[in-house]
Amino acid sequence: MEAIQFAEPNRYVSVERLQAISRQIRKDILEMLSEAGSGHPGGSLSAVELVVALYFAKMVHNPLDPKWADRDRFLLSKGHAAPLLYAVLAECGYFPKSELKTLRKxxxxxxxxxxPTKLPGVEIPGGPEGIGLSEGVGMALAARLDRKSYRVYVLMGDGELNEGEVWEAAMAAAKYKLDNLTAIVDRNGVQQDGLTEQIMPIEPVANKWRAFNWNVIEVDGYDFEQILGAIDEARSVRNKPTVIVAYTTKGKGVEFMEWQSEYHGKVPDKQTVQKAIEELQKR
Amino acid sequence: MSAKPIQTSMRDALGEALVKLGEEIPELVVVGADTSGSLKLSVFGSKFPQRFFNVGIAEQNMVGVAAGLALAGKKVVCGTYAVFMPGRAVDQIRNTIAYCRLDVKLVGSHGGVSVGPDGGSHQALEDIAIMRSIPNMNVIVPADGFSTKKLFTQACRSVGPYYVRLARPSSPAVYTEDTELRVGRAEILRDGSDVAIIAVGLMVDKALGAAQSLREAGVSAMVVDSHTVKPLDAETILSAARTTGAVVTAEEHNVFGGVGSAVAELLVKTHPVKMEMVGVNDVFGESGETDELMAKYGLTEKHIFEAAMKMVKQK
Structure with missing residues (x-):
């Protein structure tokens, strides 16, 4: 298969290929978590297609030059989905795939x-929720000051929307009309303690963002046509930041993990993971 | 010494320094949180409107935005009252600015009870302790307008995270326009052999006053402005302790975790001497005029004088 030209802004990558990459990424996530023995499978598996669409089809970047000044930025605000980011970065070629098995060691x-001070390709530190969108605002402002055309993408969890800082940042992005900023909400409905609508209801999510003067696009988080279309639309919208609310499933792809808050931050034993990987291959 | 010393304002000095730095450093940007008039960040804002961002009353976002700007190659100054920043934004400071050693200068104004009538809610007495305990963070507490301008400018010219703590009121000048000051090097303002007074902020001027009274009482007091609280100038402080054998620290901060603690941590491992800490004794402030509060909370020349006499007697 032809190598993907990551620095080419108008490249074409087929949906079939993105689906195949997504399968590989899910397998990598499960294997690295299994090797690590701890970590966060649920929120890593839920957002695979969103991150794959960005890195492989839409974002302009260069794995051989991670600090390239004109690169699009992907900020993983839900830092616990680190395995997803690492698997994607390795698949792109930012570092050897063999290094994935060192996760958490x-x-x-x-x-x-x-x-970001340790691993090439990582843009922001992750861990505490709710900071990424603020950093995205800062980067988008810097891009404008520097007359750069790069875009900034921020992936947030839905539980993360509980954090007040998210809405402080949302106001600031609208104030400064940051149309070079796109937020993506991984709306998987589950946070660490349970269902989002039980722990801290956040509906109506889309209308909250509309009320904050954002352009809102809602997509099925596993439908590449919709995801790619939304990213294109966000690129074309002027004078407003865009949020893509992606409806997803926590633990997507592994039946016993789906919708289970238990697997937000728990890794099953190696045998069970092996079964999960086999299940993935069948889908 | 003239009878009536010049009064200087740390905040005015900050504004002046920012305008100069803005001309010198094109990538310098400033982020404020609805207190930019008070902190004189707005002086920079009027001069460089494109490079000034007011994010409203949102300190966490202010620090996050500063981090994003720094990650995209900017040199960033952000500031508000110290109770709010670090107060409200400790997590953002720790996990972005300090964790990644970002080029952000955090200015916390209105440190200490000298804030006055606004009361205890607005009088930061814990900020030095908080910032000092975060890896990679440098902490500076200037003593007057002149040193604010000099030390802040040096902090801005260097790369990496700094916390600069200012006081609200105008205060007597300790330095002149021409004094050479260096971040990381404590200033020996007065030589002495019986006791060393190590002070920061508004307490430096009071330490000088106390040293004069001590002289009249037959005690020779050294006065050190330890404006860089982190990294501490270990060499100067150790040498002061060796020369005098008794140390008094003075700060407008809780005695837990501030400059007194920093000096004690150093001396207990290297050269333990008799030591007393002048500061706020683990209580909150309240409303009142600056001078009334400084007296009530034990932050006057007299308090330093008494602490020094006690240490000299115990030697």
């Missing part, structure tokens, strides 16, 4: 939550 560049 002493001395590894693959910290439990991403550390």
């Amino acid at each position: 002493l001395g590894s560049r693959l910290q439990g939550h991403p550390d």
Whole structure:
């Protein structure tokens, strides 16, 4: 298969290929979590297609030059989905795939939550929820000051929307009309303690963002046509930041993990993970 | 010494320094949180409107935005009252600015009870302790307008995270326009052999006054402005302790975790001497005039004088 030209803004990557990459990423996530023995499978598996669409089809970047000044930025605000980011970065070629098995180990560049000072391709530190959108606002402002055309994408969890800072940042993005900023909400409905609508109801999510003067696009988080279309629409909208609310499933792809808050931050034993990987291959 | 010393304002000095730095450093940007008039960040804002961002009453977002700007290659100054920042934004400071050693200068104004009538809610007495305990963070507490301008400018010219703590009121000048000051190097303002007074902020001027009274009482007091609280100038402080054998620290901050603690941590491992800490004794402030509050909370020349006499007697 032809290599994907990541620095080419108008490249074409087929949906079939994105689906195949997504399958591989899910397998990598499960294997690295199994090897690590701890971590966050649920929110890593839920957002695979969103991140794959960005890195493989839409974002302009260069794995051989991670600090390229004109690159689009992907900010993983839900830092606990580190395995997803690492699997994607490795698949793109930012570092060797063999390094994935060092996740969470002493001395590894693959910290439990991403550390940009350690691993190439990581843009922001992750861990505490709710900071990423603020950092995205800062970067989008810097891009404008520097007359750069790069875009900033921020992936947030839905539980993360409980954090007040998210809405402080949402106001600021609208004030400064940051049309180079796109937020993506992984609306998987589950947070660590249970269902989002039981722990801290956040509906109506889309209308909240509309009320904050954002352009809102709602998509099925597993339908590549919709995801790619939304990213294109966000690129064309002027004078407003865009949020893509992606309806997803926590633990997507592994039946016993789906919709289970238990698997927000727990890794099953190796045998069970092996079964899960086999299940993935069948889908 | 003239009878009536010049009064200087740390905040005015901050504004002046920012305008100069803005001309010198094109990538310098400033972020404020609805207190930019008070902190004189707005002086920079009027001069460089494109490079000034007011995010409203949202300190967490202010620090997050500062982090994003820094990650995209900007040199960033952000500031508000110290009770709010670090107060409201400790997590953002820890997990972005300090964790990634970002090029952000955090200015916390209105440190200490000298804030006055606004009361205890607005009088930061814990900010030095908080910032000092965060890895990668540098902490500076200037003593007057002149040192604010000099030290803040140096902090801005260097790369990495700094916390600069200012006081609200105008205060007597300790320095002149021409004094050479260096971040990381404590200033020996007065030599002495019986006791060393190590002070920061508004307490430096009071330490000088106390040293004069001590002289009249036959005690030779050294006065050190330890404006860089982190990294502490260990060499100067250790040498002061060795020379005098008795140390008094003075700060407008809780005695837990501030400059007194920093000096004690150093001396207990290297050269333990008799030591007394002048500061706020683990209580909150309240409303009142600056001078009334400084007296009530034990932050006057007299308090330093008495602490020094006690240490000298115990030697």
